[in-house]
Amino acid sequence: MKNTFTQSMAWLHTWGGLIFGWLLFAIFVTGTLAVFDKELNHWMQPEIPASGVSQADAARRAIGYLQTHEAQAGNWGVSLPTERSPGLRVSTGDRRHGTAVHLDPHSGEAIDVRDSVGGNFFFRFHFTLDLPRNWGIFVVGALALVMLAALVTGIVIHKKLFKEFFTFRPNKGQRSWLDFHNASAVLLLPFHLMITYTGLVIFMLIYIPAGVDALFAGDNRAYFQAQGNGRLEQPRGQARQPGQLTDVVPLLAQAEAALGPISGFNIRNPNTAGARIEIRPELGNRIALSKGQAMVFDGVSGKLLSDVTQWRAAPLTQRVMVGLHFAQFGGYPMRWLYFVCGVISCVMIASGLVLFCVKRGRKYATASADASARRWYRVAEVCNIGFVAGLLLACVGLLWASRLLPVELAQREGWEVRAFFGIWLLALLHAVIRPARRAWVEQLGLTALLCVGLGVFGGLADGLRQGVVACAGVLGVLLGMVAWRVQHAAPAPLKGRAGRSVEAGA
Numbered sequence: 001m002k003n004t005f006t007q008s009m010a011w012l013h014t015w016g017g018l019i020f021g022w023l024l025f026a027i028f029v030t031g032t033l034a035v036f037d038k039e040l041n042h043w044m045q046p047e048i049p050a051s052g053v054s055q056a057d058a059a060r061r062a063i064g065y066l067q068t069h070e071a072q073a074g075n076w077g078v079s080l081p082t083e084r085s086p087g088l089r090v091s092t093g094d095r096r097h098g099t100a101v102h103l104d105p106h107s108g109e110a111i112d113v114r115d116s117v118g119g120n121f122f123f124r125f126h127f128t129l130d131l132p133r134n135w136g137i138f139v140v141g142a143l144a145l146v147m148l149a150a151l152v153t154g155i156v157i158h159k160k161l162f163k164e165f166f167t168f169r170p171n172k173g174q175r176s177w178l179d180f181h182n183a184s185a186v187l188l189l190p191f192h193l194m195i196t197y198t199g200l201v202i203f204m205l206i207y208i209p210a211g212v213d214a215l216f217a218g219d220n221r222a223y224f225q226a227q228g229n230g231r232l233e234q235p236r237g238q239a240r241q242p243g244q245l246t247d248v249v250p251l252l253a254q255a256e257a258a259l260g261p262i263s264g265f266n267i268r269n270p271n272t273a274g275a276r277i278e279i280r281p282e283l284g285n286r287i288a289l290s291k292g293q294a295m296v297f298d299g300v301s302g303k304l305l306s307d308v309t310q311w312r313a314a315p316l317t318q319r320v321m322v323g324l325h326f327a328q329f330g331g332y333p334m335r336w337l338y339f340v341c342g343v344i345s346c347v348m349i350a351s352g353l354v355l356f357c358v359k360r361g362r363k364y365a366t367a368s369a370d371a372s373a374r375r376w377y378r379v380a381e382v383c384n385i386g387f388v389a390g391l392l393l394a395c396v397g398l399l400w401a402s403r404l405l406p407v408e409l410a411q412r413e414g415w416e417v418r419a420f421f422g423i424w425l426l427a428l429l430h431a432v433i434r435p436a437r438r439a440w441v442e443q444l445g446l447t448a449l450l451c452v453g454l455g456v457f458g459g460l461a462d463g464l465r466q467g468v469v470a471c472a473g474v475l476g477v478l479l480g481m482v483a484w485r486v487q488h489a490a491p492a493p494l495k496g497r498a499g500r501s502v503e504a505g506a
Helices: 005-034 037-044 055-069 120-128 133-157 161-165 174-187 189-202 210-216 220-226 248-259 313-326 331-364 371-404 412-433 436-457 463-488
Strands: 075-079 088-092 099-103 262-268 276-281 295-298 304-306 493-495 501-503
Touching: 005 037, 005 120, 005 133, 005 331, 005 371, 037 120, 037 371, 037 463, 055 075, 055 088, 055 099, 055 248, 120 133, 120 412, 133 189, 174 189, 174 331, 189 313, 189 331, 210 220, 248 262, 248 276, 248 295, 331 371, 371 412, 371 436, 371 463, 412 436, 436 463
Parallel strands: none
Antiparallel strands: 075 088, 075 262, 088 099, 262 276, 276 295, 295 304, 493 501
């Protein structure tokens, strides 16, 4: 630590940003991609047709299929076509572990769809780093605290925030990297503070369970029931008596009038007197996250049994914060705003990591530099390349793997994940054996080619898939420009001890 408070904050910002910045970059990249997780799901499963049917027609076809093939099941689940998820899917059993079947929304017939981790992989990686769930949540939570510390220390050491927002000096080497890092950080400072803090709020009961332990003896279910999120009790005996299932379409219209767009519904104990129809809204009707809410109807009479409850102030506040993080509100304009902010945030973190090496490159490029220090500098260079360019290469590589792996391959989802980490590991090894500048150019260039090349897989008649390809193409062009710029950048002049001008090696 340094002598003054500002120097101490600068030391903490530099070393905390470097040591944890690589994983923070991975979290921000996958979180940015997860903004369009459903669109990526649709692209990675090309067998699902674009739906042009209404939710009412899709619901009738789903009920018809379930009555024919799963009439004795204790629970039916139906995911209806929406703007972001055109597919129609039915399931039986528990929502998390039940058996799901994809249907053609036009015919109601079952269709074979390849297994794929889809965009959900980026969503899960964003908050678990693909570690066991609770372990991953705690690790990402610790990194979020580091991010908050980096933001606060950045504010302390950069006192001239307004001036730095308008300052950018191109083609100045280290100064250009610092200007861009400062400007992007100042531009999105409110977004960075919001997205980091709300990320911690999502799992507040895991991080700080003392409140639930004290008031509900650690019973999370009792806690949610106190908020009005408990399930309606099933009348005894009715689940064993046969009953005629009511038409679900009028109930969907009634729920849509009250809740907004509908994402799907569940029918518990179908074809019995105790049937219950739970209709859930699509996320995004308002800022407060509506996940877990549903209108419950009697499955025989169609009578409304349970409406959506009104949250109290404390849970409503938490839901609003969670909704701000997930960006499920505001439709595609808000989603694109979050995506652009996420991209700029990723570039901000990457520029800070690169700045560390650019700033010290002059010191360690000379032959007289300490050998041990040069080795640690080389480790930082390799990690920068592997965790920045290598991660981007692995992300687009996962999209290619979802199309290139055989459709009938057993445990196909697992092989997609293996392809992601395999490509990432190869990128790290490539960074070890190649000079730094060439490794940057080769990995960024290959990533750019793979992004632009996604269009070879077709499916461009589908609007959602067309959007994925177009967005990947734009990102590919930008990455290609970065690779070209790195390749043609003039080496920074160095001054050795004898005062002679030397150049930094690639």
